[in-house]
Amino acid sequence: GAPAVAAAGDAGGAAAPLELTADEIRARLAAGEPGMEVLAARLPETGQPVPLAPRWAEGDEWVVETWYLQEQACDATWTGPALWRFRVEREVPLGGEPCWELVVTRADEPLAPPVVVWVARATGRLQGVEATVAQQGKPTRTLWRPDAGAGAHADDPTLALRAPVTSAPIRLPGPGAIARTAPAGLPFAPTPGGGDLPPDAPPASSLVGAGGGYLDLELTDPTDGTRVRQRWAPGDLRWPVVSRTETTVSFRRG
Secondary structure, rough: OOOEEEEEOOOOOOEEEEEEEEHHHHHHOOOOOOOOOHHHHOOOOOOOOOOOOOOOOOOOEEEEEEEEEEEOOOOOEEEEEEEEEEEEEEEEEEEOOOEEEEEEOOOOOOOOOOOEEEOOOOOOOOEEEEEEEOOOEEEEEEEEEHHHHHHOOOOOOOOEEEEEOOOOOEEEEEEOOOEEEEEOOOOOOOOOOOOOOOOOOOOHHHHOOOOEEEEEEEOOOOOOOOEEEEEEEOOOOOOOEEOOOOOOEEEEEE
């Protein structure tokens, strides 16, 4: 097929077009060159392995719309959506290394206390979570930090890094996670009346990265063995476009 086109040049000047063959894209991807995820998603074949890690900058914001499957005695119904607003506030030192500080609030419940999450900038490891929990019937601010026992799973790329002490939909890929290229659209098409999805779920055409290739990732939650399926937009790796488990589905909005 025709070579893909990448941008090359100084950050402060106009970028000159650079044509890369499919083999060159694969080689640069294997070498970990930033930006190759976008071109890899445009390769004609699907299933190409791609290293995946969230990429943030101070001031980044997005909203996650989460639906919850309530299984009743005779039927299962979806409730929601809950609207979670994420903001990358700053970079701070924690646990001996620079961390991104993410503040998570409820856009649909302004009085709900915020959740603060710290993620190591270099490794992507979850370094801390601060949230409000109920203790003896009273709201109490709690700080969670990973202990030595948690380190056994910290570097397993197949496990989801789940933020404890909060119901916020935070399941991050571990260091070294490998995604697979996927075509445009969604493997579990979020369209109205989509069967195992909420009837009011947004259509695929309204989601981040619509019309382009995606990166698919499957993880396992080490706390309960839940399978987590995610789809990421290679041109915007701040958060998955869709993330779902057996009982929840989250769509990123903006």
